[in-house]
Amino acid sequence: MIRDITIGQYYPADSVLHRLDPRLKLSGTLLFIISIFLFDTFYGYIAVTVFLVSVIKMSKVPLKYIMRGLKAIIVILLFTMFFNLFLTQGDVLVRLGFLKITRQGLYSAIFMGIRLTYLILGSSLMTFTTTPNQLTDGLEKLLSPLRRIKVPVHEIAMMMSIALRFIPILMEETDKIMKAQMARGADFETGGVIKRAKSLVPLLVPLFVSAFRRANDLAMAMEARCYHGGDGRTKMKPLRYHRIDYFAYLILLIYMTIVIAISVIENRLPSFL
Amino acid sequence: MQIIFDNVHYVYSSGTSFEKHALKGINLKINKGEFIGLIGHTGSGKSTLIQHMNGLIKATSGKIYFNGEDIYDKNFDMRTLRSKVGLVFQYPEHQLFETTVYKDVSFGPKNLGLDKLEVDLRTYEALKMVGIGDDLIDASPFELSGGQKRRVAIAGILAMQPEVLILDEPTAGLDPRGRDEILDQIAKLHKEKNITVILVTHSMEDVAKYVDRILVMNNGNLVMDEEKVKIFSRYKELEKMHLAAPQVTYVVNALKEKGIPVSTDVTTVDEAKNEILKVFKDKIQKI
Amino acid sequence: MDMIKTRDLTFEYIRRDEGGNVESINRAIDGVNLDVKKGDFIAILGANGSGKSTLAKHINALLYPTEGAVWVNGLNTAEEKNLLEIRRSAGMVFQNPDNQIIATVVEEDVGFGPENLGIPTEEILKRVEESLKAVGMFEYRKQSPNKLSGGQKQRVAIAGIMAMKPQCIVLDEPTAMLDPEGRKEVISTVCSLNKLEKITVLLITHHMDEVIYADKVFVMDRGKIVMQGTPREIFSRVDELKKYRLDVPQVTELAYELKKEGLDIPDGVLSIQELVDALLRLYP
Structure with missing residues (x-):
């Protein structure tokens, strides 16, 4: 169950997308996320969908695998859609007792659903096609101007990459501890809020203890391998833009132009642009 | 018959590219009071098998009976099963969480809804069984040595007074003496309380020393299920599954091959010594 | 030059209470001299x-080290x-x-x-x-x-x-x-x-x-x-090792036991083959 969560994982494959520069993929993802919040008309979403689908196709990551990432947010997704559906004011379509569904509510629920889904798909596609190390390298490089104002960019990037490495390990561990406590009669499933919160103690304490132990071990292992911060470090795989990256930037530019154009035509350009 | 597996299959991540057939039609009968060794290389399905025994994993198909009752029957109480079939996971000390040894060990009995007196009784008894003295009862479990932590964690299962005790590599990471202490205590428990014990291990020497019957898992199949001596006599088959017999079994087999009339039904140092001395008695030089 | 050299290496884990006072001292290493070529x-x-x-x-x-010193490659x-x-x-x-x-x-x-x-x-x-x-x-x-x-x-x-x-x-x-x-x-x-x-x-x-x-x-x-x-x-x-909570492989122990019984078997047998050979030499 817990193993099925695929968000943040790398999926090894040999695709154009895997070969692109992480800096490009990071800025591309950011632009994509902005683009999905640009409008709430179906025409706009056709453009976004076409873009997303073709990128997914290019990535060679199985669609089924990408979709599994959605499992993790299904609750949030339904929750958001539910609120939008019932709590938006406007022209009433259906009345269910004290609840009412409005046309505006229906639309905003659908669009919210689409946005959240695309948000997750888009950003998990980035992690599927980029190794965490590349990702953090890219981030480090993109954010490096901030170093001038004393932001510890290298350290942040290193922390991120380690977090990503340990997510699956800690998930497996959670699964294991949970089972071990269930073997001692622990019950994680029944009871009220307080009882359930209390029942988490036997799970969380060992999990934290283990996380600290791992952190300690890892710090030692890193030191033993001569890690001493970002100073004087070289890169095994330094980031260099290739022709394909410039081409991809061009496509991104075209994509953004199209979606902004649609958005202008729909006359719904949000005020922040 | 205490535990019966009837054609149990288990498939996980079904329908995805990670699909794995972890158990393939397991048929198995375990009697009360047996001391069983479960061996097989990593990924052979041992862990999956034992987690079926206390209901932590539900079989994809097939039936499991505990004391004659179908554990998948909707009226069957899974929590009782978990208390009757105690499962000690690998590195059980990683699940300790309470502020004192006493509190941690009493977690299980408390979950069974027993009254204070009974919880007390069982906790003290369990700690005594694993050789943790009264001086450590109020200590924090996190301050104990590795071997002590392991024993406290095992006591946490024993305090539920299980009829079947399953241990998944209880000696991993312990030094030789620590290993012997824990296994000796388990053997004693088995003998005195007539508890059924299932020992999962990679150490053929431990298996040889303690168990009567061995189950061999390979690739999700239960490929051998026999008396210890019979299993180890098939050491050539074991090797194909990346397993082995105890060293002394190889010694007597090599001697036999050279025409020395020793019995090859030998798995422990004592047995080997007696067997070899029988043949070599006239070679003994009195010093 | 030795690869690793330690002289009188001693290390103590010192536990302090909240006030910074020493609560206990645990001597984990006690005067170790090690030379590794x-x-x-x-x-x-x-x-x-x-x-x-x-x-x-x-x-x-x-x-x-709390006391003593360690040199690696002379450093x-x-x-x-x-x-x-x-x-x-x-x-x-x-x-x-x-x-x-x-x-x-x-x-x-x-x-x-x-x-x-x-x-x-x-x-x-x-x-x-x-x-x-x-x-x-x-x-x-x-x-x-x-x-x-x-x-x-x-x-x-x-x-x-x-x-x-x-x-x-x-x-x-x-x-x-x-x-x-x-x-x-x-x-x-x-x-x-x-x-x-x-x-x-x-x-x-x-x-x-x-x-x-x-x-x-x-x-x-x-x-x-x-x-x-x-x-x-x-x-x-073997007996000394057991005193230090250690053990020997089964075959070493068997050889040791047989020798104790009076069979002429060399000391410190390490492999199955060695023991088998030793026994075969005894058997005419």
Whole structure:
């Protein structure tokens, strides 16, 4: 169950997308996320969908695998859609007792659903096609101007990459501890809020203890391998833009132009642009 | 018959590219009071098998009976099963969480809804069984040595007074003496309380020393299920599954091959010594 | 010059209460003198809590002596300026395979050490390839470490050390969490690095069957070195080993027992074949 969560994982494959520069993929993802919040008309979403689908196709990551990432947010997704559906004011379509569904509510629920889904798909596609190390390298490089104002960019990037490495390990561990406590009669499933919160103690304490132990071990292992911060470090795989990256930037530019154009035509350009 | 597996299959991540057939039609009968060794290389399905025994994993198909009752029957109480079939996971000390040894060990009995007196009784008894003295009862479990932590964690299962005790590599990471202490205590428990014990291990020497019957898992199949001596006599088959017999079994087999009339039904140092001395008695030089 | 030298090495874990007052002192290492020559394969045996891991961490300058001193390749570990050079020349492999792999792709992890040392990119790529080949993990270079077995992960960790071009590798119970197969993989990798690449090896373990390949064995108990000698010498002292919570392999014990009964069998038998041969000589 817990193993099925695929968000943040790398999926090894040999695709154009895997070969692109992480800096490009990071800025591309950011632009994509902005683009999905640009409008709430179906025409706009056709453009976004076409873009997303073709990128997914290019990535060679199985669609089924990408979709599994959605499992993790299904609750949030339904929750958001539910609120939008019932709590938006406007022209009433259906009345269910004290609840009412409005046309505006229906639309905003659908669009919210689409946005959240695309948000997750888009950003998990980035992690599927980029190794965490590349990702953090890219981030480090993109954010490096901030170093001038004393932001510890290298350290942040290193922390991120380690977090990503340990997510699956800690998930497996959670699964294991949970089972071990269930073997001692622990019950994680029944009871009220307080009882359930209390029942988490036997799970969380060992999990934290283990996380600290791992952190300690890892710090030692890193030191033993001569890690001493970002100073004087070289890169095994330094980031260099290739022709394909410039081409991809061009496509991104075209994509953004199209979606902004649609958005202008729909006359719904949000005020922040 | 205490535990019966009837054609149990288990498939996980079904329908995805990670699909794995972890158990393939397991048929198995375990009697009360047996001391069983479960061996097989990593990924052979041992862990999956034992987690079926206390209901932590539900079989994809097939039936499991505990004391004659179908554990998948909707009226069957899974929590009782978990208390009757105690499962000690690998590195059980990683699940300790309470502020004192006493509190941690009493977690299980408390979950069974027993009254204070009974919880007390069982906790003290369990700690005594694993050789943790009264001086450590109020200590924090996190301050104990590795071997002590392991024993406290095992006591946490024993305090539920299980009829079947399953241990998944209880000696991993312990030094030789620590290993012997824990296994000796388990053997004693088995003998005195007539508890059924299932020992999962990679150490053929431990298996040889303690168990009567061995189950061999390979690739999700239960490929051998026999008396210890019979299993180890098939050491050539074991090797194909990346397993082995105890060293002394190889010694007597090599001697036999050279025409020395020793019995090859030998798995422990004592047995080997007696067997070899029988043949070599006239070679003994009195010093 | 010795690869590793310690003189009167003593280390104390000092526990303080909230006020900073000393609550207890635990002497983990107590006056250890150790000399390891270049190219040697040394094993350190000891029960849990005997101080063997604490000793290992001194060689990598992860801990500093309370008293006495440690030299690695002639460099004193207590001097800050020697730190990187010591850690580079005496690499360390730890017990838990998961907790020492930093990257999410095998080859990137192997490159981590050289990156920290500021090695140029081309050279890193070359070293990563060589090291992965030396431990037999080259074909897994693009994989996630999470998909590997315990033994494979440890071999990746060893490659990560090899990529720093060390003269010495210290392995702190590298097989404690592995299955027999993984243990064999790791030990044979270590043996071949010692034989082929002339790497000095310091193997810390309590698995008795792993030390039979060593040139010399040290046994530790309560912070002190209590026995030393070749594996054969050490394994002939079965009762003494048991006193230190250790053990001998089954075949060694059988040979020892038979000898005690009066059979003419050599001391410190290490392998099945040796015992069989000895018995065959007795049998006309």
